[in-house]
Structures are given as structure tokens and as C-alpha cells.
Amino acid sequence: MQFKAKKSDSSVEKTKATRDKVLKNKQADLDIWIDTNIQDLDDVRSYLKRLSRAVKANMKFQE
Amino acid sequence: MINFYLTFDTETGQVISYQSSIETEEKLRDMVQEYNPTWDVSPVEEAEALTAYMIQVEGVWEKRQKTSLTATWDAETLTANGTAEIVLSTLPIPCTVHIDNEILVVEDGSLEFSTKDIGFYKVTVNEPAYLPKEWTINAV
Numbered sequence: 546m547q548f549k550a551k552k553s554d555s556s557v558e559k560t561k562a563t564r565d566k567v568l569k570n571k572q573a574d575l576d577i578w579i580d581t582n583i584q585d586l587d588d589v590r591s592y593l594k595r596l597s598r599a600v601k602a603n604m605k606f607q608e
Numbered sequence: 609m610i611n612f613y614l615t616f617d618t619e620t621g622q623v624i625s626y627q628s629s630i631e632t633e634e635k636l637r638d639m640v641q642e643y644n645p646t647w648d649v650s651p652v653e654e655a656e657a658l659t660a661y662m663i664q665v666e667g668v669w670e671k672r673q674k675t676s677l678t679a680t681w682d683a684e685t686l687t688a689n690g691t692a693e694i695v696l697s698t699l700p701i702p703c704t705v706h707i708d709n710e711i712l713v714v715e716d717g718s719l720e721f722s723t724k725d726i727g728f729y730k731v732t733v734n735e736p737a738y739l740p741k742e743w744t745i746n747a748v
Contacts, residue, residue: 548722550722550747551725556727564726
């Protein structure tokens with residue numbers, strides 16, 4: 546029997562956040578990574594998305 | 609004298625509980641069936657109570673011991689790309705498999721698992737004749 550498993554979007558995003566290879570670095574290493582890899586506005590956008598995913602994974606927003 | 613008894617559901621064969629009792633089997637049966645008419649009791653050795661199950665053979669309830677499930681995955685990690693598959697094989701036929709909150713009845717003894725969504729998936733099998741088994745599948 547074939548089965549295609551699914552997770553909710555929020556679950557997938559939370560897992561992505563907890564498995565983020567960059568954000569899981571020590572802060573000193575993360576600082577170096579940012580200095581090396583954030584060069585232009587696209588890099589900033591990409592990093593902001595990464596950060597917001599991690600923030601949302603740890604937040605319970607209220608109405 | 610204290611005896612141990614299984615309480616089981618005669619509609620499903622599922623063992624509900626086991627308990628010690630100073631009552632006779634007949635008295636305990638009356639008490640249990642007063643609470644739920646489809647339940648019955650069966651004496652059991654204390655050491656075997658946790659791993660016992662009931663099966664009806666030619667109209668008679670028999671008590672047996674659960675055995676280990678031999679089913680295995682060919683891998684417990686897979687790429688979450690929607691096409692990569694891992695296989696849980698040699699399941700009992702038929703077999704109810706729980707994957708997170710979903711319940712599947714696998715009729716052919718084999719479950720081919722794939723997903724597009726990363727994360728951990730809890731897979732459990734809790735068939736009456738087998739000891740419960742649980743795996744954690746990691747989709748990366």
C-alpha cells in the first residue's frame with residue numbers, strides 16, 4: 546500500500562526552523578556567516594525570512 | 609485466594625484491562641457484564657496478563673500470548689521530495705497502522721511511505737496478537 550504522508554504548513558515551517566543549519570550555529574559563528582554571506586538586499590530578504598520563520602516557530606500569536 | 613483476570617470485549621477481542629480479584633470468575637463476570645454486557649473475563653497468570661490477548665476460535669474464546677512484530681523498515685530516514693519511498697514490510701495481513709493522527713488499514717503486508725513535508729512521523733502498530741511497536745520516521 547502506498548501512503549503519502551502530510552504535515553501542516555505550520556509544522557513544516559517549525560521543523561525547517563529547528564533544522565536551520567545556519568541559525569543553529571553559535572552566535573560567534575553566525576556573526577561570521579552574516580558578515581561573509583549578507584552582501585545585498587536579496588541576501589537580507591532571504592535572511593529576514595529565515596529569522597522570521599524561527600521567530601514564528603516560537604511564538605503563539607494572539608488575535 | 610487472589611486470582612488475576614483479563615477483562616475483554618467480546619465484540620472486538622480487545623483486552624480492556626487486567627485485575628486481581630478475590631471474587632470467583634462467575635461473580636466477577638456478573639459484575640463486569642453488569643457494567644458492560646459485551647465484556648467478559650478470563651483467568652490469567654499475573655506474569656502473562658500484560659501480554660495476553662483473546663481470540664475466538666470456532667466460537668470459543670482462547671487466551672494467547674502476544675508475539676513480537678517482525679515488520680521492519682528498509683530505512684527510517686527519507687528525503688522529503690514526494691517520490692523517495694521507504695518500505696515497512698512483513699506486516700501482519702491485514703494490519704492497522706497509525707501514522708501521526710491517520711489510521712491506515714494495510715491489506716497487502718507492505719506500506720510504501722513517501723512525503724513532501726519534512727519532519728518526524730510517529731508510526732505505530734498495535735495489533736491484538738502482537739506486542740505494540742513504534743518507529744519514528746525522519747523526513748529530511
